[in-house]
Amino acid sequence: MELLQAFQYLLSPTPxxxxxxxxxxxxxxxxxxxxxxxxxxxxxxxxxxSMDSTHAVLLLMGMHxxxxxxxxxxxxxxxxxxxxxxxxxTFDGYPMAQSGKPGLALSLGIGASFLGGLVSAGFLIILAxxxxxxxLKFGPWEYFAMVLMALVLISSISQGTMLKGLLSAxxxxxxxxxxxxxxxxxxxxxxxxxxxxxxxxxxxVLLGIFVMSQLxxxxxxxxxxxxxxxxxxxxxxxxxxxWKKQSLNLMxxxxxxxxIGILPGIGASxxxxxxxxxxxAFSKTPEKFGTGHKEGVVAxxxxxxxxxxxxxxxxxxxxxxxxxxxxxxxGAMIMHRxxxxxxxxxxxxxxxxxxxxxxxxxxxxxxxxxxxxxxxxARIININRAYMIPIIFVxxxxxxxxxxxxxxxxxxxxxxxxxxxxxxxxxFPLGPFVIGYVLTGFLEENLRSGxxxxxxxxxxLLTRPLSLxxxxxxxxxxxxxxxxxxxxxxxxD
Amino acid sequence: MKLSYQHIQDYxxxxxxxxxxxxxxxxxxxxxxxxxxxxxxxxxxxxVAFILILLAARLTARRYFENKAEAEKAVHQEPYNLEPWxxxxxxxxxxxxxxxLGTGLLGFRWGTVVYVFLTGVVxxxxxxxxxxxxxxxxxxxxIGGDYLFTNFFFIDLP
Amino acid sequence: MVLGGxxxxxxxxxxxxxxxxxxxxxxxxxxxxxxxxxxxxxRLLQRAIADKQLLPEKIVVVNLPGAGxxxxxxxxxxxxxxxxxIGIWHSGIVTSKAxxxxxxxxxxxxxxxxxxxxxxxxxVAEGSKFQTIEALVEFARNNPRSVNVSTxxxxxxxxxxxxxxxxxxxxxxxxxxxxxxxxxxxxxxxxSDMTMLSTMAFVNFKxxxxxxxxxxxxxxxxxFPNVPTAKEIGIDIELVEIRAWLAPKETPESILEKIRNAxxxxxxxxxxxxxxxxxxxxxxxxGKEEAQPRLDKLLNAVMxxxxxxxxxxx
Numbered sequence: 001m002e003l004l005q006a007f008q009y010l011l012s013p014t015p016x017x018x019x020x021x022x023x024x025x026x027x028x029x030x031x032x033x034x035x036x037x038x039x040x041x042x043x044x045x046x047x048x049x050s051m052d053s054t055h056a057v058l059l060l061m062g063m064h065x066x067x068x069x070x071x072x073x074x075x076x077x078x079x080x081x082x083x084x085x086x087x088x089x090t091f092d093g094y095p096m097a098q099s100g101k102p103g104l105a106l107s108l109g110i111g112a113s114f115l116g117g118l119v120s121a122g123f124l125i126i127l128a129x130x131x132x133x134x135x136l137k138f139g140p141w142e143y144f145a146m147v148l149m150a151l152v153l154i155s156s157i158s159q160g161t162m163l164k165g166l167l168s169a170x171x172x173x174x175x176x177x178x179x180x181x182x183x184x185x186x187x188x189x190x191x192x193x194x195x196x197x198x199x200x201x202x203x204x205v206l207l208g209i210f211v212m213s214q215l216x217x218x219x220x221x222x223x224x225x226x227x228x229x230x231x232x233x234x235x236x237x238x239x240x241x242x243w244k245k246q247s248l249n250l251m252x253x254x255x256x257x258x259x260i261g262i263l264p265g266i267g268a269s270x271x272x273x274x275x276x277x278x279x280x281a282f283s284k285t286p287e288k289f290g291t292g293h294k295e296g297v298v299a300x301x302x303x304x305x306x307x308x309x310x311x312x313x314x315x316x317x318x319x320x321x322x323x324x325x326x327x328x329x330x331g332a333m334i335m336h337r338x339x340x341x342x343x344x345x346x347x348x349x350x351x352x353x354x355x356x357x358x359x360x361x362x363x364x365x366x367x368x369x370x371x372x373x374x375x376x377x378a379r380i381i382n383i384n385r386a387y388m389i390p391i392i393f394v395x396x397x398x399x400x401x402x403x404x405x406x407x408x409x410x411x412x413x414x415x416x417x418x419x420x421x422x423x424x425x426x427x428f429p430l431g432p433f434v435i436g437y438v439l440t441g442f443l444e445e446n447l448r449s450g451x452x453x454x455x456x457x458x459x460x461l462l463t464r465p466l467s468l469x470x471x472x473x474x475x476x477x478x479x480x481x482x483x484x485x486x487x488x489x490x491x492x493d
Numbered sequence: 494m495k496l497s498y499q500h501i502q503d504y505x506x507x508x509x510x511x512x513x514x515x516x517x518x519x520x521x522x523x524x525x526x527x528x529x530x531x532x533x534x535x536x537x538x539x540x541v542a543f544i545l546i547l548l549a550a551r552l553t554a555r556r557y558f559e560n561k562a563e564a565e566k567a568v569h570q571e572p573y574n575l576e577p578w579x580x581x582x583x584x585x586x587x588x589x590x591x592x593x594l595g596t597g598l599l600g601f602r603w604g605t606v607v608y609v610f611l612t613g614v615v616x617x618x619x620x621x622x623x624x625x626x627x628x629x630x631x632x633x634x635x636i637g638g639d640y641l642f643t644n645f646f647f648i649d650l651p
Numbered sequence: 652m653v654l655g656g657x658x659x660x661x662x663x664x665x666x667x668x669x670x671x672x673x674x675x676x677x678x679x680x681x682x683x684x685x686x687x688x689x690x691x692x693x694r695l696l697q698r699a700i701a702d703k704q705l706l707p708e709k710i711v712v713v714n715l716p717g718a719g720x721x722x723x724x725x726x727x728x729x730x731x732x733x734x735x736x737i738g739i740w741h742s743g744i745v746t747s748k749a750x751x752x753x754x755x756x757x758x759x760x761x762x763x764x765x766x767x768x769x770x771x772x773x774x775v776a777e778g779s780k781f782q783t784i785e786a787l788v789e790f791a792r793n794n795p796r797s798v799n800v801s802t803x804x805x806x807x808x809x810x811x812x813x814x815x816x817x818x819x820x821x822x823x824x825x826x827x828x829x830x831x832x833x834x835x836x837x838x839x840x841x842x843s844d845m846t847m848l849s850t851m852a853f854v855n856f857k858x859x860x861x862x863x864x865x866x867x868x869x870x871x872x873x874x875f876p877n878v879p880t881a882k883e884i885g886i887d888i889e890l891v892e893i894r895a896w897l898a899p900k901e902t903p904e905s906i907l908e909k910i911r912n913a914x915x916x917x918x919x920x921x922x923x924x925x926x927x928x929x930x931x932x933x934x935x936x937x938g939k940e941e942a943q944p945r946l947d948k949l950l951n952a953v954m955x956x957x958x959x960x961x962x963x964x965x
Contacts, residue, residue, distance in 0.1 A: 139840060187751075219583045223574050327832070334691065387626070410594075529827070
């Protein structure tokens with residue numbers, strides 16, 4: 001009943017308008033590499049001071065949902081993730097678009113995003129409190145084991161030789177090492193430079209490796225990209241049978257995305273990595289991943305959108321933000337004197353339902369906006385590179401600079417861009433680089449926190465039931481390929 | 494014996510990786526022994542450096558011992574001309590643009606106008622129409638962006 | 652992510668003391684992300700000063716997060732002492748020095764004033780086996796390194812409990828967990844026994860199952876009349892987390908005085924006081940003479956502590 005009232009409220013003109021403004025601006029900003037939802041939300045918070053508090057939160061939530069989905073546009077069309085969480089979409093979305101099916105690649109991503117959003121909205125509305133409690137059971141060891149498992153599942157993610165993939169991953173790991181270390185407050189590998197004390201942040205590294213390197217590559221191959229990809233006579237929307245075939249993958253990716261969203265302190269980019277890895281591990285055709293495979297796009301996009309809904313669960317029920325972006329949302333709520341938590345359900349139940357329903361409506365709006373603009377947006381793929389290349393760099397500069405108001409982060413974009421270009425040229429896959437970079441800090445910090453708690457013993461990894469399960473799955477998928485090969489060889493003899 | 498382009502690439506990357514690993518090992522010596530946890534901050538970088546050396550050595554060795562003729566055959570020519578000089582120009586422009594903003598030589602507004610226009614001209618490949626449009630775009634992005642970000646969103650642009 | 656200020660074209664050369672400061676907007680550096688407690692406080696004050704026109708030019712907030720706040724504090728320290736760049740930070744200015752991350756502390760700045768403070772409390776989860784601080788200290792004394800304290804290494808939330816352990820002659824086991832939200836999650840999930848949070852966190856998350864055990868303030872907090880102060884249980888610690896306004900060294904005293912007056916007048920507004928309270932900041936203005944001894948005291952307390960801890964575990 002309360003939910004119905006909430007929808008009645010949400011569909012009245014003013015809240016609907018703010019949601020739409022949020023979603024549309026989120027999609028727009030999310031699609032621009034360099035600018036992301038977090039930045040947009042942080043910049044918007046002070047502008048909402050004079051607004052009605054519910055409207056303000058709905059606006060920000062719309063921005064969040066829109067930007068996560070918007071990221072897939074540039075990831076698919078230009079191989080430049082518009083937001084960090086869209087990076088896994090580049091692996092299959094871009095090859096699919098390059099093979100002459102940009103519309104299909106986009107609408108597949110949009111559909112997966114929408115369904116991922118719906119699934120997580122379902123969990124949010126029906127199961128929020130118990131799920132949030134369950135998420136608290138995850139301690140450092142569980143985090144460590146889960147991400148370790150993900151790493152095993154994604155290994156050998158893209159083409160190229162194993163050796164080059166490994167070296168690329170290790171170089172990515174190296175990029176995550178410098179700076180102030182959280183585990184013991186120790187500075188390391190700064191080589192005496194004060195600007196290195198914060199290490200290399202996610203945004204500039206990602207912009208460099210994926211966006212800047214691609215800009216350089218596009219310039220080198222200017223004569224290739226000048227060829228126009230025809231949009232006539234190509235399939236624009238996936239057939240129903242495609243969705244049926246993807247249903248299992250969709251469900252699994254949405255649940256994985258929601259769950260990782262619920263876990264505090266682990267963000268959307270990791271959720272799409274884990275879900276991509278799972279999709280690949282369970283796929284009948286794992287070798288097709290990275291070549292424009294539908295499963296890859298679906299896994300990545302369903303997960304990163306579901307992640308947004310999942311992250312609202314601990315935020316609303318406990319007041320603990322599930323992802324860094326939600327910390328901005330929490331800050332805005334506190335500014336508007338809304339304190340999320342169990343008490344909110346009693347003191348301001350209407351608001352709770354409005355927030356949960358708002359997330360659902362935001363997803364529907366996102367779907368409608370994207371759906372009607374797919375045909376138009378797909379045309380961007382043919383935009384003249386003479387306009388696109390300088391403008392995207394300007395946005396990278398703004399985005400990187402705004403991170404901490406320093407030009408150092410812009411230099412990082414350029415340096416990592418050149419590194420990424422050189423590696424790519426020499427046939428080193430860039431996927432493992434970024435995965436290594438993103439997961440290392442998380443793995444090291446949780447391992448060391450776990451060891452702090454266990455006084456140096458590694459046994460909790462095996463004695464804690466959840467972490468044991470993750471370890472077993474990881475070992476299984478590590479050994480399984482060798483086992484099948486061994487059996488195949490024996491059969492031959 | 495003539496080295497192929499592929500060989501040189503891999504040798505250079507292998508060698509740079511080993512230098513990088515060496516730098517890490519050198520910098521790690523300054524990290525004090527573990528005090529808040531049993532692992533300490535030096536353990537992971539050290540391990541990473543050793544693995545880097547191992548992998549880089551393998552890469553270099555494999556290139557050295559492999560069948561040269563086969564490696565040459567694997568190289569396939571792209572069906573279009575590459576643009577190394579144009580690329581150098583774009584990268585240099587981007588560096589100069591960043592430098593100009595970093596040193597305060599140019600503000601965001603005019604720096605961006607100049608950068609977007611010049612890069613557009615270089616990439617236009619003598620197409621006058623594209624150049625003209627680039628100028629318009631440069632003015633819009635430079636002046637409009639400056640207005641939007643400083644007066645509306647309050648980013649402290651250089 | 653970051654919010655920023657307004658376009659400022661700094662010409663870079665040192666200026667002679669202007670008679671009519673300020674002639675252009677003033678940058679207020681915040682060494683933290685947008686959206687946090689310190690950020691909220693800064694924006695409230697910024698708005699109040701602008702609304703009442705306490706300064707002829709506006710103040711713009713520039714967020715410079717990173718490396719435990721030292722990216723921002725270092726930038727502030729290296730800025731021109733012309734009064735157009737100032738900043739707000741908390742006792743992280745002292746603990747970063749103690750941890751050896753930077754080689755400067757509040758004495759390398761001009762201390763302008765303090766705009767309120769937060770009280771610090773140690774707390775546990777509701778169903779914890781420790782229902783009083785005495786029980787916890789007693790248990791820790793009999794079982795060294797068995798009480799898990801979730802923390803953010805190197806920041807006050809690490810060094811203050813360490814100080815308590817030192818004075819009580821006990822030893823905690825510290826677990827790196829991160830900011831306030833992960834620490835709360837760790838406590839509620841049973842991954843740690845105790846953590847330090849501000850009054851506001853204890854008020855807001857009371858219902859989520861958070862229970863304060865001891866406060867480091869001089870007096871009991873009226874919101875938690877049953878929670879003793881550290882002094883009452885025989886541990887000689889009395890400190891609060893101040894929000895200090897800082898300027899680069901050698902900023903003219905006349906400018907500092909103008910800023911002091913603006914902040915002081917702004918904070919007399921009952922509405923602002925109410926808003927600061929809701930952020931968990933106790934809206935008490937203090938001049939340099941009040942801020943200085945608090946930071947000095949903390950510095951003297953934690954400097955020897957870190958060296959000791961680092962040598963113990965080797």
